[in-house]
Amino acid sequence: MATKIVIKKNTYFDSVSLMSLSTKANRMEGVDQAFIAMGTEMNKEVLRNVGLMTPELEEAKNSDLMIVVKTVSDELTESVYEEVERLFDKKDAGTGTSEIKYSTLDSAASAIPDANLAVISVNGAYAAREAKKALERGLHVMLFSDNVSVDEEVELKTIAHERGLLMMGPDCGTAIIGNTGLCFANAVRKGSIGIVGASGTGSQEVSVRIHDFGGGVSQLIGTGGRDLSERVGGIMMLDGMRALNEDQATKVIVLVSKPPAKSVEQKVLAEIKSMSKPVVVCFIGGSEEAVVQAGGHFAKTTKEAALKAVILSGVDESTIDKHPLNLPLIEEIKAKLKPEQKYIRGLFCGGTLCDEAMYLAMEKYADVYSNIPKSPEYRLADIHTSQAHTFIDFGDDEFTNGKPHPMIDPSTRIERFMREAKDPSVGVILMDFVLGFGSHEDPVGVMLPAITEAKRLAEQEGRHLEIVGYVLGTDLDTPSVGEQLEKLVAAGVTYASSSTNAGLLARGFVEKGV
Known part of the structure; x- marks a missing residue:
C-alpha cells in the first residue's frame, strides 16, 4: 500500500464540503482510503482509529487542511491525489454561478450590506464565536455546526431573542x-x-x-x-x-x-x-x-x-x-415469512424517521431497541449488535463522529444491512432514502448492489427477505422521488408512500397473531 499526505497550512473549508469531497474521493477506483478534513483533534482521532496517523499529521493545526490518500501503489496514489485536487478546482469553479469568497464573516457582511442571514458550518470549537459575531451584526443565523455546548446555545438564543433575530441551531440541518x-x-x-x-x-x-x-x-x-x-x-x-x-x-x-x-x-x-x-x-x-x-x-x-x-x-x-395503507399487501407478505422471521430491523439516515417507525412498532411490540430510545432500558447494549426489533439512527453522533452524515454518504449502513439480511430471525429490513439539497445524488443507487445480493442469498437459503424502502423527496428534487422509486421497485423492494406508512407496513409484515 502507498500513502500520500498533504497538509495545506491555513486553508479552511467547511465540514460539509470536505465530507462531500471525501465521499467522492473514496468512490474512486483503487482507493483503499481517502480522508480530507481540517486538522482538528476530533479528525485526528479518526485518523488514529483507522491507522493513518503520522507525526506529520499530529502537527497539523485546526486551521490546516489535511489530505490523506491510500491506494495499492505510488502511481495510483499520485493519480488519485491529482483527481482530488481537480475536485477542489471544480468546487472553486462552481456550476456556472458567480461565487465570491471572503476570509472572514466580518468581511463578507461588510461587502454585502443587504445580507440578513448567515449559514455557519465550522468546527464546533469556533461555531458559537462566529454565530455571535453574526447576531451582533444583526444577521439571522442558521448554525449547521454541532459540538456546541448547551451554555453557548442558550447564550446565542438569548441574544437572538433580545434582538428579534432567528437563531436556528446549533445542529440545525434544514430550513x-x-x-x-x-x-x-x-x-x-x-x-x-x-x-x-x-x-x-x-x-x-x-x-x-x-x-x-x-x-x-x-x-x-x-x-x-x-x-x-x-x-x-x-x-x-x-x-x-x-x-x-x-x-x-x-x-x-x-x-x-x-x-x-x-x-x-x-x-x-x-x-x-x-x-x-x-x-x-x-x-x-x-x-x-x-x-x-x-x-x-x-x-x-x-x-x-x-x-x-x-x-x-x-x-x-x-x-x-x-395514500391509504395497503392492507392486502400486509397479508401477502405475512404469508411469505417463516414463523421464526419475527423481527424488524430499521436502518435510518433520519433521526425522526427512525423515531416515528420505532414508536409505531412499540405500539405493537414490547421488545423494541435502539441507539436513540426514549427509555434507557431499551438502549442497545452494543449499538453495532441488534436485539429483537432494532431501529438504528446512523445520523447519531456515535456513527458520524468525524465521518460524513449518512444523508451525504449513505454507504455507512451497507455493512450493517448485509449482517441484518443474513439473520434468519429478521423478517423485514426498513430503510429511508433522503433526497434534497446537500444530500447524496443517488442514495438508492448506493444501496442497490447490497439489496440485490441480500435478496439472492436469502432466496438460496429458502427464505423470503422483505425490504421496505421509503424515499423522502418530491417530484421537484434532483433526482426526483419517481426516479428513485423506479430503482427500488426494479430491485424487488416494497416502497412506502410516507414515513408513517413505512413504519406501519413494517410492523404489520412481522405480526404473527395469537
Missing part, C-alpha cells in the same frame, strides 16, 4: 426561508403553511408530505435538536411560532419535534392560545389531550400533521390522494 432551501432541504411548492421544527428529517418529511397533498410551504424554521430540552427552554420554537404568526404569507403553523421536556412542552402549548392561526402539533409520542386543551390540532404522525395542515390551509380534502 426553507423565503422559498430558499438551506443545508438539507427539499424542493417543495411555495404556499401558506409554516413549519417550526426541532427535528431535521421530521421537518423535511412534513414539508414533502404537504407538497404531496397539494399544499405549499411559506417558511420552514429549524430550531436545532436541543431547543425543547429543559436547559434551553424552547427559545427558538417560541420565537419561530411568533414569527410565523406575524407572517402574512402563513395561514397555518405546524410544530414538529421528538418528545420535548414536559415543562417546555407546557410553555409551547400555552403559546398556542395566543396564536391567531391554527397550529398543528406533531410531537412524536406526545399527548393528544394536552394539545387539544391548548387549542391546537394534534397529529400522531408526520403524515397526519401534513394532512391536517393542508386541509386547514384550504385544500379541498376530496382532491387529496391520502
Whole structure:
C-alpha cells in the first residue's frame, strides 16, 4: 500500500464540503482510503482509529487542511491525489454561478450590506464565536455546526431573542426561508403553511408530505435538536411560532419535534392560545389531550400533521390522494415469512424517521431497541449488535463522529444491512432514502448492489427477505422521488408512500397473531 499526505497550512473549508469531497474521493477506483478534513483533534482521532496517523499529521493545526490518500501503489496514489485536487478546482469553479469568497464573516457582511442571514458550518470549537459575531451584526443565523455546548446555545438564543433575530441551531440541518432551501432541504411548492421544527428529517418529511397533498410551504424554521430540552427552554420554537404568526404569507403553523421536556412542552402549548392561526402539533409520542386543551390540532404522525395542515390551509380534502395503507399487501407478505422471521430491523439516515417507525412498532411490540430510545432500558447494549426489533439512527453522533452524515454518504449502513439480511430471525429490513439539497445524488443507487445480493442469498437459503424502502423527496428534487422509486421497485423492494406508512407496513409484515 502507498500513502500520500498533504497538509495545506491555513486553508479552511467547511465540514460539509470536505465530507462531500471525501465521499467522492473514496468512490474512486483503487482507493483503499481517502480522508480530507481540517486538522482538528476530533479528525485526528479518526485518523488514529483507522491507522493513518503520522507525526506529520499530529502537527497539523485546526486551521490546516489535511489530505490523506491510500491506494495499492505510488502511481495510483499520485493519480488519485491529482483527481482530488481537480475536485477542489471544480468546487472553486462552481456550476456556472458567480461565487465570491471572503476570509472572514466580518468581511463578507461588510461587502454585502443587504445580507440578513448567515449559514455557519465550522468546527464546533469556533461555531458559537462566529454565530455571535453574526447576531451582533444583526444577521439571522442558521448554525449547521454541532459540538456546541448547551451554555453557548442558550447564550446565542438569548441574544437572538433580545434582538428579534432567528437563531436556528446549533445542529440545525434544514430550513426553507423565503422559498430558499438551506443545508438539507427539499424542493417543495411555495404556499401558506409554516413549519417550526426541532427535528431535521421530521421537518423535511412534513414539508414533502404537504407538497404531496397539494399544499405549499411559506417558511420552514429549524430550531436545532436541543431547543425543547429543559436547559434551553424552547427559545427558538417560541420565537419561530411568533414569527410565523406575524407572517402574512402563513395561514397555518405546524410544530414538529421528538418528545420535548414536559415543562417546555407546557410553555409551547400555552403559546398556542395566543396564536391567531391554527397550529398543528406533531410531537412524536406526545399527548393528544394536552394539545387539544391548548387549542391546537394534534397529529400522531408526520403524515397526519401534513394532512391536517393542508386541509386547514384550504385544500379541498376530496382532491387529496391520502395514500391509504395497503392492507392486502400486509397479508401477502405475512404469508411469505417463516414463523421464526419475527423481527424488524430499521436502518435510518433520519433521526425522526427512525423515531416515528420505532414508536409505531412499540405500539405493537414490547421488545423494541435502539441507539436513540426514549427509555434507557431499551438502549442497545452494543449499538453495532441488534436485539429483537432494532431501529438504528446512523445520523447519531456515535456513527458520524468525524465521518460524513449518512444523508451525504449513505454507504455507512451497507455493512450493517448485509449482517441484518443474513439473520434468519429478521423478517423485514426498513430503510429511508433522503433526497434534497446537500444530500447524496443517488442514495438508492448506493444501496442497490447490497439489496440485490441480500435478496439472492436469502432466496438460496429458502427464505423470503422483505425490504421496505421509503424515499423522502418530491417530484421537484434532483433526482426526483419517481426516479428513485423506479430503482427500488426494479430491485424487488416494497416502497412506502410516507414515513408513517413505512413504519406501519413494517410492523404489520412481522405480526404473527395469537
